[in-house]
Amino acid sequence: MFRFIVRRLLQLIPTLFGLSLLLFIWLRRLPGGPETAILGERGTPEMRAQIRRSMGLDEPILVQYGRFVRRLIRLDLGTSTSTKRSVVTEFLERFPGTVELSITAMVIAVGIGIPLGYLAARRRGRLLDHLSVGGSLIGICIPVFFLAFVLKAIFAENLGWFPSSGRQDPTLGATRITNFFVLDGLMTREWDAAADALWHLVLPGIALASIPLAIIVRITRASVLEVLNEDFVRTAEAKGLTERTVRGRHVLRNSMLPVVTSIGLQTGLLLSGAVLTETVFAFSGIGAFVAEAIGQRDYPVLMGFILIIAVVYVLVNLLVDLSYSFIDPRVRVR
């Protein structure tokens, strides 16, 4: 098990190296650079040239890349060209928002998706099945930003049940410890601040959960249907086990492998999905930050974001692989 984990972590190094080189070259191949974004319509060619030179952007790409790697080894991702703050600091302040949002979305997606998929399979061909299959198709098809917009228009703007933007009401003046606002509220016993932060997570959480929810419903349903037809289920039923034991211990557990794999993949995708959701809800996470960085040609932020996504993706999938042996003891990680 230990060797497995180490080996998987070591695989990260060539992955990150290749990815960063590719991205580094690709980003700098894009026409224009941060200097135009910084100066706007006020820039002259001379001013732009001076900024390019001062940022070292006029040097050969490999020289720039070498400097990037040397810094990366010290876990320094450089300074954002648009905010002039360290990229690591920026991410530390914004990453907790994205994590809170992703966890909320995943809790919604898993909490509703697995039971719904399971029930749909058990009642195959009946109304609930049709509703959940049709609903999940809609969930996959509706663009996240559109759903986010509609949710906001109805539940924030018209009904006023939920806040329409941000992570917390700024007039609360809440204390910041970890920048995980819910956790901070609990830690400092500022219960109103924790509740307010949770309240702010509901609408963006639902919007972000829509696609993973739909996928989890479909995969759970398909997987449960397959397992229901297995011989061992029939044997278990024939043995006279209670329906509850057959369902919980045999059917559900055996259908979970593909579902868990999909949850792992979805978690990685959530980070990219957050770019849209966070922008629509003015939610301060890395998603919204990166959306701005693209327009600003903020190379260090974009590089940092992709590298962090890659690391999160690898770590989440490592957890998924480890969970296989937990769900199905026949699977051994080596």
Next chain:
Amino acid sequence: MRASRPKAAVAAIAVAALAVAGCAESDRDDTSGGSKKDVLVFGVAGDPKVLDPSFASDGESLRVARQVFETLVRPEEGGTKVTPGLAESWTPDAAGTTWTFKLRSGVKFHDGTDFNAEAVCVNFNRWYNAKGLMQSPDVTAYWQDVMGGFAKNESPELGESLFKSCTAKDATTVDLAFTRVSSKVPAALMLPSFSIHSPKALEQYDASNVGGTAEDIKYPEYATAHPTGTGPFKFKSWDVANKTLTLERNEDYAGNKAKLKTLIFKTISEENARKQALRSGDIQGYDLVGPADVDPLKNEGFNVLTRPAFNILYLAINQKGNPKLADIKVRQAIAHALNRQALVDSKLPPGAKVALNFFPDTVEGWNGEVTNYDYNPEKAKQLLAEAGASNLSLRFHYPTEVTRPYMPSPKDIFELLSADLKAVGINVQPIPLKWSPDYLNATTSGAKHDLHFLGWTGDYGDGYNFIGTFFDRQKDEWGFNNPALFAQFKDADSTADPAARVEKYKALNKAIMDFLPGVPVSHSPPAIVFGKDVTGIKASPLTDERYATAEFKS
């Protein structure tokens, strides 16, 4: 009996929650929530970049600076005229190169130290003696734009500094000496980048130490956490994780104290999201209202304020890439082909006007007697035929994914203008480009852009800030070399007498419209909106709104 796994998981989460609960101290003061009636949350489009306005050129940083700091002179409330700020009065010497400012007394910085002539000199000397990375155009953009250079320039692109020296004659009298007469003095000193900071705070937080490497500029602590001015609001906190910046009332303010106790700027980058946040009560005002939202918001009872137009949208014609465009008749034909009134009526916000000059009529030096190119397609065709350019084909650049105060919907503007051009037989080749950086790069360098539109919002109330920026030297954007025009600009800029300078601006506007380097299209009034119960704010053409006078109707 062993607990089932889900039950165990729930129990574990509950134990963890109990374990963290109350494990850290709350630093919230009891009054921070306050009454909602003296807390205004205002939605802005972006985070401020930096809190020291010496290093800022983006609108959001300057908006914060205008509440925290004050300048020697400031624009009149709701206008562009130069009026007293920290200085009560100012007079130039006979040569027009040394200006004596008489300062207000009894003013204190937020850290309790006194504002005086010495403090003014500390600030000017700090900017003038900038070294290293503080000389990057990315860092001190406005100083470089206005003053042109530093005591010791470290880059060949920099010129001789307009600023020469500062002398504190007594506690309330200060002399600012300049190397030449310039139209920029004193008007440009109203820019927030010339805000006066507390010398003690500048030293305490090492404010001039712009560090890092050329590639990774790092601002000093002062610029991110300790801005210390004399303004009606004091900086309280900048919560990057919640995209909010909080200011609190300066109880020791020398003038009328702010009516709000707390002013919070909350970043909501998307325009629609700002509108929704206003409607749902999350915020009590926002800036950059979409032109299409002005009337609906007014009808709903929101307080929509229209700023007097202080901008210009123009169609630029590049004479370098296409030799036909160097022919004045072709440029005149383009001007006559455009139905600018139809554009203003259909695509721009209420109150927009067709432009006759390259600056709005609120700026002194505007000239109503210039050559006017009215909408006349027949004349356009005739001029094209005379110039032998009946089969003219032009590359027309327009930006995507952007709205500017002077240009609410670039694609619509492009479609109308290109239809006008096609109607007189000009073949238009559309080139849409992403605003930043592609469009700005393509239209301000090289010579592959025949036509494009761009605009400008004035920084301060002097005509040179508009026409000088566009036409006082050779630029790739326009691709012409007109030494006589450039000389005329130099002469106007170095005229000390304001009245005489205004006359020269009028002559310049005439010369520009005869030469017709491009076509001035329109001036659009941008709007800002406040909640139904918020009053006391006057819209400013320079976006110099003063939140200190804002209050909630009881």
